[in-house]
Amino acid sequence: MxxxxxxxxxxxxxxxxxxxxxxxxxxxxxxxxxxxxxxxxxxxxxxxxxxxxxxxxxxxxxxxxxxxxxxxxxxxxxxxxxxxxxxxxxxxxxxxxxxxxxxxxxxxxxxxxxxxxxxxxxxxxxxxxxxxxxxxxxxxxxxxxxxxxxxxxxxxxxxxxxxxxxxxxxxxxxxxxxxxxxxGGNDWAIIIDGDLKRISDKIAENVKFKEGRDCDSIKGVLINSEVYEQFVDLLKINLKDIKINENPVDKEITNPEFCSSLWIKKFSSEEEILSLYKKNKHGLSSAIFCKDTKKALELAKKINTARVIINSDTLDINPLIPWGGIKSTxxxxxxxxxxxxxxxxxxxxx
Missing domain, CATH: 3.40.605.10 (Aldehyde Dehydrogenase; Chain A, domain 1)
Incomplete structure (x- = not known):
């Protein structure tokens, strides 16, 4: 062989x-x-x-x-x-x-x-x-x-x-x-700050490529309230043909559709982020975008997913490295x- x-x-x-x-x-x-x-x-x-x-x-x-x-x-x-x-x-x-x-x-x-x-x-x-x-x-x-x-x-x-x-x-x-x-999974991205255009491009790349049908498809984006309006405008340009849910209820967050769709939600504190993660029955990966790497690293340690990507490509999974989901992933x-x-x-x- x-x-x-x-x-x-x-x-x-x-x-x-x-x-x-x-x-x-x-x-x-x-x-x-x-x-x-x-x-x-x-x-x-x-x-x-x-x-x-x-x-x-x-x-x-x-x-x-x-x-x-x-x-x-x-x-x-x-x-x-x-x-x-x-x-x-x-x-x-x-x-x-x-x-x-x-x-x-x-x-x-x-x-x-x-x-x-x-x-x-x-x-x-x-x-x-x-x-x-x-x-x-x-x-x-x-x-x-x-x-x-x-x-x-x-x-x-x-x-x-x-x-x-x-x-x-x-x-x-x-x-x-x-x-x-x-x-399928239920991966999320967290946008704290950074180059919003580049981040928007990365999120859109995942959504378009994965079509919401893979275990590492990004299904939701948690956005810092300070950059929310600006980031959403950029995201809508990138995803003009894809459904974006701006007012998701808990069921849509924890059990998203198995298709090309995306929910977005504003956050003002770390506690809000961690509270939502407790409701997620999946736990493969998360992406955090933040200028302050130390701050992102501290948040990454608290998130209950098997893999966290900081300021990097959300599609980057190396098949030579074993990856495993926490919970139902x-x-x-x-x-x-x-x-x-x-x-x-x-x-x-x-």
Whole structure:
């Protein structure tokens, strides 16, 4: 598998421009955003064999109370179905099947329609390399998905909306198939002060790219009352075709729509911010924009999210670094996915 990954890395680099053009037509996602995602995918691909080898090494442990030695190893789950999201059409389509296959699983991949071109490229590449453990089911619609689900699986992994995920979970439960779903999140940005034009551009970039359908989509913006009017004017220019809710009620803040929309709210104190965060059932990431880095850092320590970005790109997630949400939020990263697509096996020696 290591040679396959190395060859794929070379082929992807060669076909980068062509693939980005095709995925742009499939997805209508900006080429600059796809370029960033493509580079993240290459970075993760390059590091995948090293990380996998490290994770899959058997771990020797000693159980002193029982005077036993034990070996903990990771074994494949078997036949896996991956139902992948539309928000990361390149990265998820390249990385997740390989994270499962490198352990020894048989992987059936149902990519989103936005991943069609990258899926066709991978399908052709794996066929040429005689890789039989990764197969793509390319199609769309509920009937197509139900047809795929009728096969026998040991594990079904889903990324997407909570509504669709719950339906698939119910189907798997009836057939006694292990299921795991990664649903949407509810990430917020906090604007204290700074270059408001630049900040507005960053928030708009996330909202347009993620379309409110990914775990790290920014769904709400808390804005310092001192800069509120100026920032909202800039945001409305950037997001002229997207719904902005200026008077959100608690339900809209804690359970936002799974679509391209954004709520905004004025704050006057840190206590108001922390009070709202207590109501958020998700906890993946937050963005804080503030001239005073020390002040931002102190606030970051008090916010109950797994990841806080200070004065940086809200789309910056490195797939080589494991990330995990607090509360009801998804996780990710190469280490996490390899662990998720395998089972632990314990062998004790008396």
């Amino acid at each position: 290591e040679k396959i990954i190395k060859d794929l890395y070379i082929e992807l680099k060669k076909e980068k421009t062509n693939l980005i053009t095709k995925v742009n037509l499939d997805s209508n996602i900006e080429k600059s955003d796809l370029e960033r995602e493509f580079e993240d995918s290459l970075l993760a691909l390059k590091g995948l064999p090293i990380q996998a080898n490290k994770l899959l090494q058997p771990e020797k442990v000693f159980v002193p109370n029982y005077n036993k030695k034990a070996i903990i190893s990771r074994i494949p789950k078997g036949k896996i179905l991956q139902i992948l999201p539309s928000t990361t059409p390149i990265l998820s389509c390249i990385l997740l099947p390989l994270c499962a296959a490198i352990i020894g699983n048989e992987v059936i991949v149902k990519p989103s329609s936005k991943s069609k071109s990258i899926a066709l490229f991978l399908e052709k590449f794996f066929k040429k390399e005689n890789v039989k453990d990764i197969k793509f089911e390319i199609g769309s619609g509920k009937d197509f998905l139900l047809k795929i689900l009728k096969e026998d699986y040991n594990f079904v992994f889903f990324m997407g909306s909570e509504e669709n995920g719950k339906e698939i979970n119910e189907y798997c439960n009836k057939r006694e198939i292990e299921y795991f779903g990664e649903y 998804s996780h990710g990263g190469v280490d996490y996915w390899i662990n998720k697509f395998s089972n632990k096996k314990l062998i004790e020696i008396s």
